[in-house]
Amino acid sequence: MKRTSTRLADGREILYFDADDGAARAVVPDPRPLDASADSCEVRRDPLLGDAVVIASHRQGRTYHPPVDACPLCPSTEGRASEVPAPDYDVVVFENRFPSLAGDNGRCEVICFTPDHRTSFAELDEERAALVLAAWTDRTAELGARAGVRQVYCFENRGAEIGVTLAHPHGQIYAFPFITPxxxxxxxxxxxxxxxxxxxxxxxxxxxxxxxxxxxxxxxxxxxxxxxxxxxxxxxxxxxxxxxxxxxxxxxxxxxxxxxxxxxxxxxxxxxxxxxxxxxxxxxxxxxxxxxxxxxxxxxxxxxxxxxxxxxxxxxxxxxxxxxxxxxxxxxxxxxxxxxxxxxxxx
Structure with a gap:
């Protein structure tokens, strides 16, 4: 596996994971005129249950069921820049543009399992699934070593019935500043x-x-x-x-x-x-x-x-x-x- 780290236009980190550790990954700059990423997340504690609750009101404006030709998780193409500047990838991870957790309150990342919008994890081959496992492991190690992080959670939600707002095959990785309930x-x-x-x-x-x-x-x-x-x-x-x-x-x-x-x-x-x-x-x-x-x-x-x-x-x-x-x-x-x-x- 080869890992390549770079930055998006607003300063968020993006990491490409290539199955071929000898692959030459050209770093493609993000051409979008994005403002520096901002968030307003807050962790509050329920006084009766003791559970932590995250307040993230800025997420009301996140991308919601875009058409296929405007999917932010597909690779960028000529004339259409997405969250992934490269024209292709194996597996890619980047900081969420609309995070529930950020800064001193942890971190949220998106992981895209494939550039193919119309497939699913179940349709991947074993080599790609192994690469996803390697990416999950990499992020667990790196995020878990960050100051203030108490637990790392890798997960996938699939299907509109679950509440998914982006149809592209992807998951998320949360670095919590607390141990989950x-x-x-x-x-x-x-x-x-x-x-x-x-x-x-x-x-x-x-x-x-x-x-x-x-x-x-x-x-x-x-x-x-x-x-x-x-x-x-x-x-x-x-x-x-x-x-x-x-x-x-x-x-x-x-x-x-x-x-x-x-x-x-x-x-x-x-x-x-x-x-x-x-x-x-x-x-x-x-x-x-x-x-x-x-x-x-x-x-x-x-x-x-x-x-x-x-x-x-x-x-x-x-x-x-x-x-x-x-x-x-x-x-x-x-x-x-x-x-x-x-x-x-x-x-």
Whole structure:
């Protein structure tokens, strides 16, 4: 892999990741007359729950469902300059023009998986998926080393049903100045289990799913994917490396090599769930340990993938119990979801 860093017209960083480490990447200047990037993000703390909440009012003006010929994530062409000045790329990462977090309050980056606007992650080949994994790892290491950053979160939202406003295949990378509420709850549960039993709860969950088997979706030599016992979403899969590790930077070479093929198969199965309504909208989220501090050694890197679609013509909306009280009600039995995801395996 070759990484090339440069700047956009308003000072934001952009990084090109090329699969060929000997590739000659010509740095193309950004010709747009952009003002210096500005933001008004603020982190506030909920006094009752203790959760951090980000206030980012400037994001009201962000780009919203542009036509294909005005996509800001496609490579630039003659007469049309985008967020990516180069005429082509393999994988590219750049600071978000409309960030939720910036300056002392962290950083938000966009990662484009391919220059092809009309494809998806599931349609990438294994070499490109491996390059995306390398880019995620690079950003986790670099952002995690920044002063004030507590946790790095790599994720992809796909589909208008999820709320995506740009159709180009892309994800985001957030460097949080706080540990996210979901991770905070995981850490507390894992710490309590360690104090009570002396064992690691992540290890026990993975071992139990592999031994019981009914919720396993697919399994490799170094990874297992399963529908969790208490899944919140109609179709939800958790993907764990067999060797527990805190984050992407410490993932071993064997697991790193196996991941692309296994992850692509998982995404393709999601698209086959509702063939008449493909592509399936989803959220794909890497859960990583905080960059430092108590609890990091016991945390297990894993990916959580879920869709808001429950049938070909029905979506799972968060009802009052879920959005108001965080008490989830799932319409699909986890064991049935796992069986269906096994049925749609590649032949």
């Amino acid at each position: 979901r991770t905070t709850r995981m850490l507390a549960t894992v710490a309590a289990h360690r104090a009570r039993t002396g064992a690691n709860l992540f290890d026990e969950v993975l071992a139990a799913e592999r031994a019981e088997g009914t919720r396993i979706v697919l399994e490799g030599e170094h990874w297992s994917a399963f529908v969790p016992y208490a899944a919140r979403w109609p179709y939800e899969v958790h993907l764990y490396p067999h060797r527990r590790t805190a984050d992407l930077t410490t993932l071993d070479d064997a697991a790193r090599a196996e991941f692309p093929g296994l992850y692509l198969e998982l995404l393709r199965r999601f698209d086959r769930l509702f063939a008449a309504a493909a592509p399936t909208p989803y959220v794909s989220a890497w859960h990583q340990a905080p960059v430092a501090g108590e609890g990091r050694a016991d945390f297990a890197l894993h990916l959580e993938l879920f869709t808001v679609r429950r049938t070909a013509d029905k979506l799972k909306y968060l009802a009052g119990t879920e959005s108001g009280m965080e008490a989830y009600m799932n319409d699909v039995r986890p064991e049935d979801a796992a069986a269906r995801l096994r049925e749609v395996a590649s032949r």
